[in-house]
Amino acid sequence: xxLEFAFYPGCAAQQVQKxxxxxxxxxxxxxxxxxHSMPRASCCGAVSLRETKPAxxxxxxxxxxxxxxxxxxxxxxxxxxxxxxLTHANHRFQNEPELLEKINSVLxxxxxxxxxxxxxxxxxxxxxxxxxxxxxxxxxxIRPLKGLxxxxxxGCHNLRPAEIYEQQEGKEHHLNRLIRSMGGVPVDYPDQxxxxxxxxxxxxxxxxxxxxxxNCLSAKAAGAQVMITPCTLCDMVMGSMQEMAEKTIxxxxxxxxxxxxxxxxxxxxxxxxxxxxxxxxxxPAVVLTTVGL
Amino acid sequence: MALQKYTFRIQRSIPVQGGGVxxxxxxxxxxxxxxxxxxTLLEEIKGQQDGTLVFRQSCRSAICGSCAMWISxxxxxxxxxxxxxxxxxxxxxxxxxxxxPVLKDLAIDIRPFFKRVHGITPxxxxxxxxxxxxxxxxxxxxxxxxxxxxxxxxxxxxTMAEVSPAFVGPAALAKAFRFVSxxxxxxxxxxxxxxxxxxxxxxxxxxxxxxxxCPKEVxxxxxxxxxxxxxxxRGYTGSAGAKHALAFHxxxxxxxxxxxxxxxxxxxxxxxxxxxxxxxxxxxKKGKVPSPFPHTVAGVEELRRMYDHLEQFPIEVETKAKEAxxx
Numbered sequence: 001x002x003l004e005f006a007f008y009p010g011c012a013a014q015q016v017q018k019x020x021x022x023x024x025x026x027x028x029x030x031x032x033x034x035x036h037s038m039p040r041a042s043c044c045g046a047v048s049l050r051e052t053k054p055a056x057x058x059x060x061x062x063x064x065x066x067x068x069x070x071x072x073x074x075x076x077x078x079x080x081x082x083x084x085x086l087t088h089a090n091h092r093f094q095n096e097p098e099l100l101e102k103i104n105s106v107l108x109x110x111x112x113x114x115x116x117x118x119x120x121x122x123x124x125x126x127x128x129x130x131x132x133x134x135x136x137x138x139x140x141x142i143r144p145l146k147g148l149x150x151x152x153x154x155g156c157h158n159l160r161p162a163e164i165y166e167q168q169e170g171k172e173h174h175l176n177r178l179i180r181s182m183g184g185v186p187v188d189y190p191d192q193x194x195x196x197x198x199x200x201x202x203x204x205x206x207x208x209x210x211x212x213x214x215n216c217l218s219a220k221a222a223g224a225q226v227m228i229t230p231c232t233l234c235d236m237v238m239g240s241m242q243e244m245a246e247k248t249i250x251x252x253x254x255x256x257x258x259x260x261x262x263x264x265x266x267x268x269x270x271x272x273x274x275x276x277x278x279x280x281x282x283x284p285a286v287v288l289t290t291v292g293l
Numbered sequence: 294m295a296l297q298k299y300t301f302r303i304q305r306s307i308p309v310q311g312g313g314v315x316x317x318x319x320x321x322x323x324x325x326x327x328x329x330x331x332x333t334l335l336e337e338i339k340g341q342q343d344g345t346l347v348f349r350q351s352c353r354s355a356i357c358g359s360c361a362m363w364i365s366x367x368x369x370x371x372x373x374x375x376x377x378x379x380x381x382x383x384x385x386x387x388x389x390x391x392x393x394p395v396l397k398d399l400a401i402d403i404r405p406f407f408k409r410v411h412g413i414t415p416x417x418x419x420x421x422x423x424x425x426x427x428x429x430x431x432x433x434x435x436x437x438x439x440x441x442x443x444x445x446x447x448x449x450x451x452t453m454a455e456v457s458p459a460f461v462g463p464a465a466l467a468k469a470f471r472f473v474s475x476x477x478x479x480x481x482x483x484x485x486x487x488x489x490x491x492x493x494x495x496x497x498x499x500x501x502x503x504x505x506x507c508p509k510e511v512x513x514x515x516x517x518x519x520x521x522x523x524x525x526x527r528g529y530t531g532s533a534g535a536k537h538a539l540a541f542h543x544x545x546x547x548x549x550x551x552x553x554x555x556x557x558x559x560x561x562x563x564x565x566x567x568x569x570x571x572x573x574x575x576x577x578k579k580g581k582v583p584s585p586f587p588h589t590v591a592g593v594e595e596l597r598r599m600y601d602h603l604e605q606f607p608i609e610v611e612t613k614a615k616e617a618x619x620x
Contacts, residue, residue: 011551015583016576039591042549047499048541051521055610059599060545084501092612102608110598160501161512190366195452195500202560203533204496210456211498240581244572279579 003131005122006068007035008086010079011043012232016240019276020232023261024078024124026270030140031132033124035076040067044085047199055103061089062103066115074120076127078261080231081199084157084164086121091164093117123158125230125260129174129181137181141267144183146291150263151187151224151255152176153215153238155231156195175230178260182267189222191215196229196237209248212237216245216255225287227257235259240281256284266293296324299380301338303346304388306395314395327377331369331385332360334376335399348399355508358444362399363388368449370508390449392458406445409462413469413488420479427476434474437614438467438516440509447503447513459492463503463513466494470516473523485524494520495534515612536560546600549590553583 013021028035041064049057064086068075077083093100094117104114128137152175159165176186194215197208216238219227229235239257246253258280265275266288277284301321306314321338332350339346349359353372360371364387365379371387379385393401447463454460461469469488472478488494494517503513525535537560544551557573558566576582590596 015553016581042545042590042596043551045541045545048538051518052525052538052542055603055608058610106599106602109602110595112595156500161504195498197498199499200496202537202557207456240576281579
């Protein structure tokens with residue numbers, strides 16, 4: 001059975017965090033996951049649109065979900081906030097038929113295919129750990145991490161609220177499972193389910209720097225050599241902006257951070273330039289060479 | 294069910310002269326069935342192993358909020374938490390609530406938390422917006438927030454409160470929403486204006502942690518999102534947070550994608566953006582410069598028609614709270 005999805009990378013992966021998009025496409029190619037582009041898909045609006053114009057936000061989400069549905073595919077994304085926004089809307093559409101009908105009447109009037117509420121939304125990380133045959137995944141990991149200590153930073157919006165996600169109770173987190181598959185050791189540290197602060201980065205800058213610095217330092221204190229996240233927004237704050245946080249807290253952090261698919265790509269032997277490794281602000285080379293990557 | 298062996302790893306704190314506390318972790322072995330509450334086992338420890346252990350408790354029924362404490366990574370009510378559900382390899386880690394001063398062991402000084410709740414004026418005010426007719430549907434927006442028992446769990450796990458002692462916090466903001474939504478309240482607009490001040494509704498990261506940890510399904514973040522909607526609808530759009538939120542709306546209408554290039558300018562204004570030149574240069578070092586002309590999505594005219602339709606015929610989509618029934 002081939003794995004095919006409508007691919008919704010989200011705004012950040014198409015602009016500032018392009019490497020997350022490149023790496024996701026590269027690992028999918030290796031794993032035989034076919035990603036179909038969504039030319040009509042707009043920005044999901046995040047919680048920003050939900051709080052500005054609640055009805056618009058649902059209509060925008062329905063239009064995106066409808067495009068995937070017309071392709072006959074479930075939707076897959078690499079941004080936690082896109083995932084939460086679209087899953088939240090989808091959860092409502094699937095449980096509130098009257099609401100779906102109201103939104104569909106807006107879509108119909110605008111010449112958009114109405115949404116039948118038949119598809120699911122996934123994170124690419126879940127697809128890799130839950131849907132790809134573990135033997136296939138293992139066979140592709142040709143340059144294992146040899147016990148590298150990897151901090152999983154899960155991010156908020158693919159974990160919460162529990163109400164909209166299928167219960168993961170008692171299951172190990174997806175990132176931890178991926179780290180084990182790659183031959184690394186997932187670092188257990190207290191801040192792994194906290195927030196990177198991305199959504200208030202502009203309005204509460206100092207607080208966001210303190211938040212991200214605390215998360216990184218807590219991972220380092222627990223022995224992390226590198227950090228991975230499933231979210232392009234976490235990547236931006238915890239990785240690209242880490243040195244700005246260092247200035248705010250006036251302490252060095254220097255924890256290499258990258259998207260889960262970048263590290264996975266490296267273990268699959270995909271060349272670093274295809275994974276955008278050189279776009280990372282904290283150079284992971286020193287750490288990765290210790291395990292031959 | 295058979296008895297299981299657990300280790301309660303409890304953070305003990307003793308006040309020291311000159312203020313503050315001295316902290317150490319102490320292990321207590323317990324044997325119990327998995328469906329026994331953490332509170333029952335804490336009482337057993339206090340009764341049989343160490344009478345000096347201090348914790349708060351009262352109703353045992355998840356209604357007084359006294360026994361909220363940090364248990365295995367989250368703040369929970371000890372009386373509502375089964376030991377089997379939170380033990381990791383047989384170990385249950387227990388510490389006092391976060392973000393609040395510790396008095397002794399698991400007892401915290403709850404006053405800073407209550408001060409924030411008092412700060413939002415938690416009672417109805419007379420004023421020009423008062424409505425004496427209260428329909429049943431008026432409770433749709435109030436029910437879930439009135440379930441709050443002020444246990445402090447959301448404040449303890451709040452990711453913003455952790456770094457910002459000034460932040461009003463989830464419970465107090467949820468309570469503010471209760472007053473903004475009450476038809477009998479006379480000063481709804483004034484309340485919304487006050488809530489747009491720094492460290493209030495616009496400082497929530499929307500990490501959804503408070504929704505996750507609330508033992509009473511208050512969903513404080515949902516209340517905060519609704520407060521933002523109401524504030525913007527009444528024209529309180531001057532804060533950086535509101536401008537940022539509105540930018541998404543404009544961009545989707547314009548081209549479908551977010552214009553990350555101009556987002557900062559629209560959020561912070563020109564002056565503050567100039568001060569951020571260092572950040573922009575820092576990102577540019579690695580080629581991280583968003584295009585000022587993001588690609589326009591196919592069918593953008595559909596989005597505009599959807600927007601026009603909704604502007605002409607607004608529809609009500611807000612989530613409603615479940616009917617409040619006593620447990």
